[in-house]
């Protein structure tokens with residue numbers, strides 16, 4: 001079973017949403033391009049593909065031009081994104097500064113480091129050059145202890161990274177990760193269109209905005225933030241997405257991020273030090289963590305912060321720290337060490353049927 005998104009016009013077999021402009025497209029060998037070292041796109045003559053030995057190598061690095069809606073700038077989608085079944089799209093949701101970019105980067109970094117192997121999931125890049133760029137600009141930067149920049153306004157649907165994941169059942173699927181700026185999430189016009197095609201949502205709770213705990217007052221003051229009753233980005237997304245039978249049918253995870261700020265706080269302390277549970281998929285542990293995080297948020301945050309859980313048919317809750325500590329002057333003086341960042345991704349992948357049959361979260365952790 002895969003998660004059905006409630007798109008107004010369901011995609012036909014073979015139709016794929018362009019990850020740049022969200023228009024539908026199909027794999028078409030008459031529209032292929034190769035990219036030169038100077039990043040120029042040059043048309044690929046289909047006759048070059050007749051050599052069966054060279055064909056796979058050419059296609060692996062080829063691009064297809066997207067016709068878009070006729071008004072967008074010319075853009076090109078990697079061929080492997082179009083030829084490996086229906087892509088699964090994962091989007092990070094949360095206020096500006098909640099930690100979406102750091103969390104997403106560390107999630108992908110763990111996948112690249114083989115973090116999904118214990119779950120029977122293997123990865124390849126969709127396009128090697130783009131992947132290297134992501135690693136250089138994001139993963140390596142963080143590993144050097146340098147803070148990532150605020151995302152700001154994006155040209156909406158642009159994905160930051162796409163991987164080909166081979167699931168435990170041997171089936172390959174492209175997985176695209178979208179990292180929108182918190183400000184963009186409030187621009188409802190383009191947002192709705194984007195959300196209609198999304199398969200999984202990771203809602204990121206910023207403890208500094210959500211938790212009325214006095215021990216957070218000092219970091220809160222430093223970040224010039226005040227406690228709010230909910231996250232407007234959560235609200236906009238939840239108000240906009242179509243619900244069926246009263247519930248949102250998109251695989252969802254609600255993450256209490258920056259959990260290093262809460263590392264001495266039970267039960268967060270327990271989960272942050274419990275690294276072993278990061279390497280096996282255990283629905284029972286997932287359910288326990290969900291319960292703990294739910295209880296924690298109900299006690300310390302306004303009810304609005306639990307809205308993703310209350311709205312989604314399937315939503316797990318998590319504690320995670322992307323960096324292990326706070327930045328000072330744009331650097332992490334003690335280096336960067338993530339904790340439990342893979343949990344939310346593993347959970348939504350399981351909900352989308354990427355892990356083994358028995359490894360999907362049980363109905364007991366479903367929201368509502």
Ligand SMILES: Nc1nc2c(ncn2[C@@H]2O[C@H](COP(=O)(O)OP(=O)(O)OP(=O)(O)O)[C@@H](O)[C@H]2O)c(=O)[nH]1
Nearest residue numbers: 096097098099100101102151181182258322323325
């Ligand atoms: N303590 C701590 N700080 C973090 C963590 N992750 C991110 N931060 C800090 O939170 C701030 C915002 O992080 P981003 O990842 O850029 O936030 P964002 O949600 O992508 O923000 P926009 O791109 O503006 O929407 C930065 O100052 C980071 O240093 C974490 O795990 N722990």
Ligand SMILES: [Mg+2]
Nearest residue numbers: 100101150151
């Ligand atoms: Mg960001």
Ligand SMILES: [Zn+2]
Nearest residue numbers: 018021066068
């Ligand atoms: Zn397009």
